[in-house]
Amino acid sequence: MIMGSNMAECHPVAFRWPLKAKTEHGAVLMHVDPRYTRTSAMCDIHAPIRAGTDILFLGAIINHVINSKRWNTDPFFKEYVVNYTNAAMLVNPDYQDTEDHDGLFSGMSKDGKSYSYDTWAYQRGPKPAPAVAEAKTFTDLLLQHVPGRPKTDPTLKNPHTVFQIVKKHYRRYTPEMVEKVCGCSKETFLKVAETLLNNSGRDKTSNITYAVGWTQHTVGVQIIRLAGVLQALLGNIGRPGGGILALRGHATIQGSTDIATLYHSLPGYINMPDARKNHETLKDFILTEAGPVATSYWGNYPKFAVSYFKAQWGDAATKENDYGYDYHPKITDDHSHLPMFVHMMEGQIRGFFVMGQNPAIGGQNARFQRKALAKLDWMVVRDFYETETSVFWKNSPEITSGELKTADIKTEVFFLPAAMVAEMEGSFTNTQRLLQQHEKAADPPGDCRSDIWFTYHLGRRLKKLYANSPNDHDWPIQNLLWEYDPEPSEVANFRIKDEPSAYKVLKEINGYTWADKKPLPTFAVLKEDGSTVSGAWIYTGVIPAEGVNKARSRQGDEWISPNWGFAWPANRHIMYNRASADLQGKPWSEKKKLVFWDPSKEVKTPDGKVSHGSWVSPAGEGIDFLPTKAPNFRGKDNGIGFDWLSGNDPYIMKSDGKAWLFAPAGTVDGPLPAHYEPYESPTPNLVYKQQSNPLAKTWFVEGNPYHKVADPKYPIVISTYRVTEHHLSGTMSRWLPWLAELMPELFCELSPELAAEKGIKNAEYMTIETARGEIQARALVTRRMRPFTINGKVIHEIGIPWHWGWQARAEGDVVNNLSVLVADPNVTIHEGKVFTGNVRAGKRGGAL
Amino acid sequence: MAKGMFVDTSICTGCKACQVACKEWNGLPGEPSHFHKVPNRPYPVAFNFTGNSYDNTGQLSATDWRHVRFIEQFNENRTEGRWFFSSDSCKHCTDAGCLNACPVKAIVRTDMGNVFVQQDVCIGCKYCIPSCPYGVINFSEKTGTVHKCTLCNDRIHNGLGTACAKACPTGSISFGEVSELKKKADARLSQLKGLGFTKANIYGYDEAGGLNVFYLFMDNPTVYGQPLNPIVPQRRLFKSAAITVVTAIAVAVAALISFRERGMKKETEK
């Protein structure tokens, strides 16, 4: 099932594989999407739903599945769900569901701005006697705070079990409700639900694939979570052919998340020190962040965190100074993309590095973002072509319209030309967590330089500028470990001799022993005493030994291809793959065999002992479990990490070892996904009194007006998206004649019904308007777009690909002039997939 | 020894990778008529939006040797709907109208069965243009000669398949020995018939004496814009030409590149 993704359009080569499954193995492909797209055209079933109603649709599948005969009679589902998910956990009896609470969960604060998680928590047994009396190390500290085990009812009958809560929560999510709210016929919905159910089980698995069609919502995180709930209930996770595939959009967008250049995260999913939390000292930081999750593999958090700080400052990071923790910046608020521009507009941000991004087009409410750029003192742009962002001062729509004057814009702007991928050495992490090395084929032309060249040489200059500073707060720059000069052999064949060594950087990311600089083969050997360095623990193993880079492995095979690239963590391609075997460790079926327990296998443990029995994978898959932990192993109640986890706890990153149907913590807007309307919606919420996500992030600032619910001025639903022929804001596609001519101009897709109503003719110009802006586009009138009947009322949807701008060989208005700053409360992702507006025939006029 | 391509339109996603891969390999620029001058812009800007589904290039030209057609068909209430894609190019007909028409033997068939325009022989008389029942061959003002798909003449004579077939993400375009491709096509056709697609058919076994580039369509070929009975004019007019000698220099259109050891075997006969 492809939902929230237009896979054939945006990931055409990945779509090779589902299509192969269809033609060679009879797989059924389903596409759930408001539009009939190039993906729908290739699928067996297309289920059209109104944009922003995904949770209702998925919730209804769950309701259908758990009340179906097959799910209640086939023992597979029971075995998987009772043992591998948190279905049997007992939740605090004070928990109140949206069903009892007009669409809110229990725990909402008085100001309505946040939930307290207390009532969502598990019921637990008594706290165990600590394994250590005195905390000498961070690990000891965690050992002193192990909570009691969650209470369970494996019969799933207790009304406080997660299972009964889930069942009750989705009971009104019926096929009739789907028809009424999503606008998808009952029959089509049931076809999708039945197909998923019938293709899941011991012998079969179903996959769900999504992309930004799911993320770009004020309930984005909850949509994806619900897919996880559904797949866990169907026993489809940790097994070949199952799971949830996130199709990400950029060459190493996964790498940018793993090795985060994101405000909230340090590399390896270590949280960023935060002055709003109890993060005063390294000890506080570790206890706050690792304490609640120490019974999972995150029990090793202190080792990962200390190795990160050690990588930051090397010799200067000592036990005495908490490995430099005090010198590390702390966040104090949400500093992500949208608030960044709000604060830029307010004048808080003075200098700006923008590299490989084009917010003048790609940013939500792009007019707002462009105007914010004009408030900067200086801006550095690094890119391949003259992006719209780099010339906002010269010829942006605001300059053309006279709203801003070039001479009044005091921003000092630098454009630094960048090297292309084939012109530099480095690694990318693809959407399946696979690191692949790209090698340098040639020097880039002129003054084009690689991205690390820029950062490395900027760092060198800054270190020089700060070298003699007496200020204590300059310590982090003075002591920054910054030694990436190339070996002569690395640059021998090239003109650019001061290119930093990508190998040395990756070696540091991988980690090495501080004393003798030997690369570490696995994160299992990281230490919390400062003797190891590791920039991002999850990547450990990519350089297992000096001179060996597994991202360069290039031996593929017919299946997992363990010797092609390196899949973090530890070359595991399918996460939680212990779940591919049953409770006894046997494969669920011969057909779906991946990782299983071989009782006869003898393994030497690091301490030299011989252990009998091991998890094995003939396909060469990395085992996402402790290889010697027997299926019947009972975890230690007062342990942390693998010691606490039992042999039937496949979800090793979860504090209870189980897949979470219900999230007792972690999602700020509720333990279960509930249908809320998009922030700008043409209809009241027909499921709950609560209209939209109560915690959605909003910015009530000048230049960012919102539309009302069912606003008569803006009755039409707008989705923005991409086409195959272009890439994002077009910097990498609109300058290329080969691509420009394939999709030359901005267009808007609309139904013949809407076109007739508004007098819009195919291929002629039309204007689209919101309270934020107005754009013109060529009309593409097609029955692939359809009006939806929602609760008896016709609702029109239009779709606009957003690649265009005023520069390059294919030009058009900036679609994001229409969109608005509003975001999901968990991750601050914008709601680009649904907002409202209006359309009319003809070109735009007047102000932009 | 005839080489050709089988285009299985039932698995074409309309991504146009074939169009770009063709231009990349053959060094073809953007089609000049797709771009125009814009005030205050130092470079030409594309303005060829058609409003015809996702097809903006419209037809084959001297610089577009491949063209993906988009066929959208929905009934009014959308209970029935389909969106077909079909990648079109020169079919390298066994009875090739263009070759028959050429008065100077600039258009030849090589030992691999592909129909090839020798640029240094072509005099630009355009006789071949109306002689092609598929509108494949086109005149370039820039070179004063006609151009069309060469079946990647340089690649296929060096053990590689065509660039479009290599790039095609779903395997909709396959390159190989025509007799082998026919086996593949027949198997796919019977699979589809078995699945209830009774209108599925192969186009190109008989047309124009047999097409070295042939198609599997899900409906009548006319739905895909292909003539049911292509008329090949001036048949046999120049048949006496018999064997034509070609220089290899002429054969190199904008020949580039090589291939590599490991990739070699897989890439061959793809």
Next chain:
Amino acid sequence: MDITRRQFFKISSGAIGTAVAAEAVGLGADTSAMQQQAQKVPIKTGKQVPTICPYCAVGCGQIATIDEKGTIIDIQGNPDSPINQGTLCPKGAATFQLVNNDLRMTMVKYRAPGSDHWEEKPLDWAMDRIAGLTKKTRDANFNEFQNMPDGKGGTIRKRVMNTYAVASLGGATMDNEWNYTHQKLMHALGVVYLENQARI
């Protein structure tokens, strides 16, 4: 057809010669001799360098070919990659034109405050100026401590070691190595407005 690389070089390294091709198909001519000759159709060779497609996150393998001068002359799908098996989408297939493009920016451009045009500047000058501006902006706006809400209606002074005056927004087509070094440098400077396309 299954020839080895060595055989291929034998066939092709003769560069340009005269080959006989014929309208042989259908004429019953013996083509085997011609076949050998036909393989002298020139096709440039070069060094093959494995790289990765710069567009989406599928991670298709590519092969860049460079000529003897070290110039990239072709970029194609890598047939060895189990991800794409030599195939590419239209964007991936166009990568060569992304690299080789008359509109590509290759020199440093500078726009002075209030100016209406770019000026060309040396790379070193720009790097020095950027480093200087970074330091100046950071130093003028650095927060060692900040009063934070204490949860009881008051405030508490906390060490934050940050600056809000410098922001960084990165793309997601930039190497893991860049992400690592960049976050490292930004964190050393105290930059907390550190973002990436990865959020979107």
